[in-house]
Amino acid sequence: MSKTWFITGTSKGFGREWATAALERGDRVAATVRDLDHLRPLAERYGEAVLPLRLDITDRAAVFAAVAQAAGHFGALDVVVNNAGYGHFGMVEELTEAEIRAEMETNFFGTLWVTQAVLPVLRAQGHGRIIQVTSEGGVRAFPGIGGYHASKWAVEGLSESLRKEVAHFGIDVICLEPGPYSTGFGGDSVRTSAEHPDYAEVRTATAITWTLGDPKATRAPILQLADTDDPPARAFFGTSFEPVAAEYEERLATWRKWQPLALSAFR
Structure with missing residues (x-):
């Protein structure tokens, strides 16, 4: 049975690949971009199976309108992929207020607005799957990308609560954590703070x-994650498991070492 998708950030990268994968197998896709010209090839090839939507996900009212249009057009939404976002490079001290606010507006608040907009549709249906694209950078951190990590860790925490809130309604929430891919994250899609010489x-x-x-x-x-009857709460794409596992083992060792201190602070 074909599925209906709502995917943000489909001009290139993951969003474009996933929209294409869904359309190629006969699914329907509401695809959002800032510039509709980027979706012309998909629209010409797949016709009515694709609904191109111009959307800035930082505009909450526009997000709700786009979701309503997609649900009305297709009659249902089965898989929602919060993919739109960008990377920002800069040491924590180098981040300007405008830069970190812009990062959070897109990567965190944009994801929140789409999530809030689709939930009434999915609840009414009694089913649905939300795939939150966080990244390996949502569960570990590197120097020089603190603002990006802050936005993705925020999505992870939000989604952890959300998963427990909506399971009763037949809604699944998956945090998808890709490692580094040639999606433009470190290229033309990235933004960079002015460098402080001391760093x-x-x-x-x-x-x-x-x-x-x-x-x-x-x-x-991505099709397997959309289709599986046993969806994971979180999943990597790529080769991130080993380094992330090592970091979490180190965290557990540290917590265990300092457990006497923790208990001494209890009473």
């Missing part, structure tokens, strides 16, 4: 060379 040595010492995955390789896995 030059730190920047050099902590520079990371990413091994990038191919976004096209995620097409089949």
Whole structure:
């Protein structure tokens, strides 16, 4: 049985690959972008199966209107993918107020607005699946990307509560945590703070060379997450498990070491 998707950020990267994957197998997709010209190839190829929507996800009223239009047009929404977002590079001290507010407005609040807008539709249906694209950076952190991490960790915490609130209504919530991919995150989609000279040595010492995955390789896995009868609360895409597991083992070891202190603070 075909599914109806609502996917944000479909001009390129993951969003474009996932919209294409869904359409290729006969599903229907409400695809949002800031510039509708980016969706012309999909509309020409898949016709009425795709509903192109111009949307700035930081505009809450516009988000609710777009979701209502999509639900009205297709009659249902089965899979909602909160994918739109961008990366921002800058040491914590380098972040300006405008930069961190913009990052949170898109990556966190944009995700929240879409989530709030689709929930009444999914509740009324008695089913639905929300896939929150957080990233490996939603469960671990690197120097120089603190603002980005803050936005993604916020989505993880929001989604953890949401999952427990909406399971009763037949709604699943998955935090999808991709590692580094060649999606433009470190290229033309990234924003950067002005560099403070005092951090030059730190920047050099902590520079990371990413091994990038191919976004096209995620097409089949995203369909599997949409279809499975046993959806995970969270899942990686890529090779993130081993380094993340090591970090969490280190956290557990630290908590255990300091457990006597924790208990001494109780009474």
